[in-house]
Amino acid sequence: MNPVKVGLLGLGTVGCGTVSVLARNGDEIARRAGRGITITRAAARDLSRPRGCDTGGIALTDDAMAVVDDPQVEVVVELIGGDTLARELVLRAIDNGKHVVTANKALIAKHGNELFARAREKGVMVAFEAAVAGGIPVIKALREGLAGNRIEWLAGIINGTGNFILTEMRDKGRDFADVLAEAQQLGYAEADPTFDVEGIDAAHKLTILAAIAFGIPLRFEHVYTEGISRITREDVAYAGELGYRIKHLGVARLTPAGVELRVHPTLIPERRLIANVDGVMNAVLIKGDAVGPTLYYGAGAGAEATASAVVADLVDVVRALTSDPENRVPHLAFQHDALADLPILPIEETRSACYLRLRAEDRPGVLAEITRILGEQEISIEAVIQKEPPDSGTPATVILLTQRVVERAMNTAIARIEALPSISGSVTRIRVETLKD
Ligand code: NDP
Numbered sequence: 001m002n003p004v005k006v007g008l009l010g011l012g013t014v015g016c017g018t019v020s021v022l023a024r025n026g027d028e029i030a031r032r033a034g035r036g037i038t039i040t041r042a043a044a045r046d047l048s049r050p051r052g053c054d055t056g057g058i059a060l061t062d063d064a065m066a067v068v069d070d071p072q073v074e075v076v077v078e079l080i081g082g083d084t085l086a087r088e089l090v091l092r093a094i095d096n097g098k099h100v101v102t103a104n105k106a107l108i109a110k111h112g113n114e115l116f117a118r119a120r121e122k123g124v125m126v127a128f129e130a131a132v133a134g135g136i137p138v139i140k141a142l143r144e145g146l147a148g149n150r151i152e153w154l155a156g157i158i159n160g161t162g163n164f165i166l167t168e169m170r171d172k173g174r175d176f177a178d179v180l181a182e183a184q185q186l187g188y189a190e191a192d193p194t195f196d197v198e199g200i201d202a203a204h205k206l207t208i209l210a211a212i213a214f215g216i217p218l219r220f221e222h223v224y225t226e227g228i229s230r231i232t233r234e235d236v237a238y239a240g241e242l243g244y245r246i247k248h249l250g251v252a253r254l255t256p257a258g259v260e261l262r263v264h265p266t267l268i269p270e271r272r273l274i275a276n277v278d279g280v281m282n283a284v285l286i287k288g289d290a291v292g293p294t295l296y297y298g299a300g301a302g303a304e305a306t307a308s309a310v311v312a313d314l315v316d317v318v319r320a321l322t323s324d325p326e327n328r329v330p331h332l333a334f335q336h337d338a339l340a341d342l343p344i345l346p347i348e349e350t351r352s353a354c355y356l357r358l359r360a361e362d363r364p365g366v367l368a369e370i371t372r373i374l375g376e377q378e379i380s381i382e383a384v385i386q387k388e389p390p391d392s393g394t395p396a397t398v399i400l401l402t403q404r405v406v407e408r409a410m411n412t413a414i415a416r417i418e419a420l421p422s423i424s425g426s427v428t429r430i431r432v433e434t435l436k437d
Pocket residue numbers: 009010011012013014015043044045046047049062063064078079080081082085103104105130131134187188189190191300301302303306
């Protein structure tokens with residue numbers, strides 16, 4: 001049988017990784033897929049740029065739409081990024097009756113509902129394993145391997161750049177800007193690296209994971225998002241003294257009132273495996289009611305690691321070429337007419353334990369004022385550390401760990417503590433997850 005002809009959009013980090021993996025492992029991939037897979041055409045913006053892969057035998061163009069419209073191309077792989085041109089290209093590919101593979105989480109998180117509906121109408125697949133956690137086959141695990149479970153919650157380190165920055169800063173004392181520049185040079189970062197640093201990329205990925213976990217539409221605009229740029233060395237050190245690591249975590253939790261969807265720096269007990277996931281590695285912890293907790297770990301970004309997921313999707317698409325569209329695995333795991341319209345909770349209604357750091361006058365009674373305010377909001381304290389001030393007369397640093405509490409009560413308590421004359425500056429709050437239940 002003739003090889004399946006693929007049109008590739010984008011020859012950057014992931015595009016070139018895909019060309020290389022398909023070339024190197026082509027025979028094994030064909031034995032798995034049942035047919036060879038050949039990239040016949042590829043598009044890039046600037047054809048004069050040197051490429052990090054061998055594009056011999058591939059017809060190159062700077063007109064991505066021409067690849068999508070090429071009648072010879074059976075499957076389109078979108079690796080350009082962004083959600084404007086990429087959306088147009090993917091919709092056109094679908095309208096042309098072509099299956100699509102993409103690594104583009106922004107596209108899926110923001111336009112997936114539209115794309116999947118159009119793909120269903122046209123009987124084609126849109127596959128997106130590489131969009132979440134790079135090379136880790138977590139979408140496959142969640143959509144297929146855990147299909148017998150009611151998913152209770154999931155929590156993941158799902159941005160490689162952010163985890164790489166936090167690890168290098170903690171272990172080597174390196175500067176934020178310097179590590180970010182290295183992540184960009186290694187091809188880990190998004191075209192706009194604020195997506196990595198401010199948690200937007202992780203929010204895209206959490207949107208996708210939550211939709212598949214709970215059978216809800218993609219609701220990116222409802223994700224509460226905080227990035228890593230405000231984490232200080234001081235907090236990393238104090239967290240360590242308390243037996244915690246600070247990680248940038250995406251958390252999705254099903255509660256009786258609705259779904260919590262939040263991305264923020266988080267203290268995790270250092271004995272948890274996920275607290276020890278460092279560098280560009282990602283990990284996703286998923287709690288199913290039947291299986292209990294399961295953990296998926298691997299490279300979260302990078303050329304060939306991501307290409308591994310792109311090629312796995314290509315193999316799935318090739319295997320499904322002859323199958324009845326009604327009997328394929330649904331895009332969001334649940335049948336499209338069985339998605340639930342669960343509310344996404346505003347951050348004020350979510351519950352987490354908290355780490356609080358504040359600067360207080362070093363005199364008797366100050367700690368009592370703080371604990372009284374917390375007590376009035378029914379916030380229990382788990383631990384308190386008071387650091388001696390460097391000089392007498394300067395404020396002391398106080399660190400508190402609280403038990404789990406609804407965010408609204410914590411906001412009220414923080415506002416009242418900040419208003420005390422004995423407190424200088426604002427209170428630093430970092431949420432804590434024990435990841436036990
Ligand atoms: P790159 O910036 O390295 O590559 C983008 C490619 O798209 C380049 O080859 C560029 O051409 C091409 N391109 C851009 N605009 C056009 C256009 N108008 N017409 C034709 N070609 C165009 O990005 P990545 O490979 O890093 O990322 C690609 C996608 O994969 C993104 O959605 C990203 O979020 C996702 N992703 C990335 C991962 C990673 O580790 N990098 C991991 C997982 C997902 P030129 O080279 O000429 O500029």
